[in-house]
Amino acid sequence: ASLFAADFQLWQKSTLNSILKNNQLRVCLEPGYVPFEMRDKHGRIIGFDVDIAKKMAKDMGVKLKLVPTAWDGIISALMTNKCDIIISGMTITQKRNLKVAFSDPYFLVGQTLLVNKKHSNVKSYKDLDKPGIVITTKLGTTGEIAARKLFKHATIKTFDSESAAVQEVLNNRADAFIYDKPYNELFMAGKGKGRLIFLKQDLTYEPLGFAINHGDPDFLNWLNNFLRQIKHDGTYEKFYNKWFRN
Ligand code: ARG
Numbered sequence: 001a002s003l004f005a006a007d008f009q010l011w012q013k014s015t016l017n018s019i020l021k022n023n024q025l026r027v028c029l030e031p032g033y034v035p036f037e038m039r040d041k042h043g044r045i046i047g048f049d050v051d052i053a054k055k056m057a058k059d060m061g062v063k064l065k066l067v068p069t070a071w072d073g074i075i076s077a078l079m080t081n082k083c084d085i086i087i088s089g090m091t092i093t094q095k096r097n098l099k100v101a102f103s104d105p106y107f108l109v110g111q112t113l114l115v116n117k118k119h120s121n122v123k124s125y126k127d128l129d130k131p132g133i134v135i136t137t138k139l140g141t142t143g144e145i146a147a148r149k150l151f152k153h154a155t156i157k158t159f160d161s162e163s164a165a166v167q168e169v170l171n172n173r174a175d176a177f178i179y180d181k182p183y184n185e186l187f188m189a190g191k192g193k194g195r196l197i198f199l200k201q202d203l204t205y206e207p208l209g210f211a212i213n214h215g216d217p218d219f220l221n222w223l224n225n226f227l228r229q230i231k232h233d234g235t236y237e238k239f240y241n242k243w244f245r246n
Contacts, residue, residue, distance in 0.1 A: 010217070010218065011218055013215075013216075014216050014218040014219050015084050015085075015212060015213065015216050015219045016060075016216070016218050016219040016222055017218070018084070019060060019062055019084055020060065020061075020062065022062075023062050023063060024062055024063045024064075024065050025053070025056060025057040025060060025062050025063070025064050025065065025084055025085070026065045026067050026082070026083040026084045026085075027053045027064065027065070027066055027067060027083055027084070027085055027086070027087050028067045028069045028074055028077050028078055028082065028083035028085070028086045028087075028088065029045070029049060029050075029053075029066060029067070029068065029069065029074075029086065029087055029088040030068065030069055030070060030071045030074060030088055031045050031047075031068060032161050032162050032163065033047075033088065033089045033162060033180070033183060034047070034162075034182075034183055034186050034187075035047050035048055035182065035186060035243040035244065036048050036049045036088070036089040036182070036243075037049050037050060037088060037089070045066050045068065047243065048239055048240070048242075048243040048244070049087045049088060049089060050066070051239045051242070051243075052087060052106070052230070052239065053066070053087050055230060055235060055239075056087075056226060059226060067082060067083045069082065069083070069088075070160075071088075071138065071139070071140050071141065071160075072139055072140040074086055074088060074090075075096065075099055075100055075211070078100060078211060078212070078213060079099065079100070079213065084212070085210055085211065085212050085223075086100070086210065086211040086212075087210050089107070089109075089180065089208055090102075090208060090209065090210075090211055091109070091141075091142045091180075091206040091207070091208055091209075092105060092206075092207050092208065092209040093142065093145075096211070099214075100211040100212065100213060100214065101211070101212050101213065101214050101215075101216065101220055102209035102210065102211055102212075103209045103210040103211075103212070103220065103223040103224055103227060104209065104223075104224050104227055104228075105207030105208060105209050106208055106209060106210065106227055106231075106236075107207070107208040108205075108206065108207055108208070109180040109181050109182060109202075109206045109208060110180075110181050110202025110203060110204050110205060110206055111142065111143055111146040111178050111179065111180065111181070111202070111203040111204045111206070112178070112179070112180075112181045112184045112185075112198070112199060112200055112201065112202065112203065113125055113128075113176050113177070113178055113184075113198075113199040113203075114166060114169060114176060114177045114179070114184050114187065114188070114192060114196045114197070114198055114199075115128070115169070115175065115176045115196060115197040115198075115199060116169050116172065116174070116175050116176065116196065116197075117195065117196065117197060118172075118175075119175060119176075119197065120197065122197065122199070124199070124201070125150055125151070125199065125201075125203060128151065128154060128175060128176055129150065129151045129152065129153050129154055130153050130154060131153050131154070132154075132155075133151070133153075133154040133155065133175045133176070134154065134155045134157055134168075134173070134174040134175050134176075135147050135151050135154050135155070135156050135157070135174065135175065135176050135177070135178055136156075136157045136158070136159060136165040136166070136168045136169060136174045136176070136177045136178075137156070137157075137158055137159075137165055137177065137178045137179060138158065138159055138160070138161065138162045138165050138179065139158040139159060139160055140158075141179070141180075142180070142204065142206055143178050143179045143180065144156070144158055146178055146203055146204050147178050150178075150203060151178075154175075157174065162179060162183060165177055165179070166179070166187060166192075169196060170191070170192075170195060170196070178203075180206070181200070181202065182244065184198060185198075185200075210223055
C-alpha cells in the first residue's frame with residue numbers, strides 16, 4: 001500500500017496534474033527567434049513553437065497561456081513557477097540540463113555566421129578570429145557561448161535581441177553575427193539578401209528541447225510520447241512546412 005501511496009504522491013506533485021487542475025498550460029517563450037516565436041504586425045505571438053504549444057494544450061484538453069519572458073531570465077522563470085514549460089527554441093546544453101530537465105530533441109540546429117560584405121574573401125570562421133574584428137550575437141544564448149569559444153582573438157558584443165545584433169553588421173558597426181542556422185537562413189531570404197554573406201557551415205551541434213522542472217517523470221513521459229506521436233502522424237511535418245518552407 002505504501003508503494004501506491006508514493007506513486008500517487010509523485011503524480012499529485014506533477015506539473016501535469018496542476019496543468020489539468022488549473023485547466024491551463026503556461027508556456028514561457030521569448031519572441032524574436034524567427035520562425036520559432038515572433039510577433040505578427042498585430043503584436044500576436046506566432047511561430048513553429050507556438051503551433052506545437054497549441055497542439056500540446058489541445059491534446060491535454062486545456063487552455064494555452066503564452067508567457068513572454070526575457071531570455072536571460074527564462075530558466076529562473078520556469079524554476080519559480082511563472083510557467084509550466086519553456087518552448088522557446090532552447091538548445092539542450094549540459095549546463096542548462098543541471099538546472100532543468102529536457103524533453104527529447106524536437107529540432108536540430110547549429111551556429112552559423114552572417115558576415116559583412118566587405119569580407120568577401122572569408123572562407124571560414126577562422127579567418128575572422130583576429131584582433132579588431134567585432135562579432136555580435138544575442139546575450140545568454142548558445143550563440144554567445146560559441147562566439148566566446150571560437151573567437152578568442154576577436155571582440156564579442158552581445159545584444160538583448162537577435163535583430164539588434166544582426167543589425168550591427170548591416171550598419172557596418174560589426175564584422176559578423178553568429179546565431180542558430182534557421183534564423184540566419186530566414187534573415188538571408190529577407191533583409192540580408194545581397195547585403196550579407198552566409199557561411200552555412202554548422203559550427204556547433206545543437207538539439208533543441210522543451211524544458212521543465214526536474215523531478216517530474218510523469219510530465220516528461222507525457223512530453224516525449226507527445227513528441228513521438230506528432231513526429232509520425234503528420235502534425236510535425238505540417239508545422240515544419242508552414243514555417244520552414246516558403
Ligand atoms: N538556441 C539558442 C539557445 O538556446 C537560441 C534560442 C533563442 N530563443 C529565443 N526564443 N529567443 O541559446
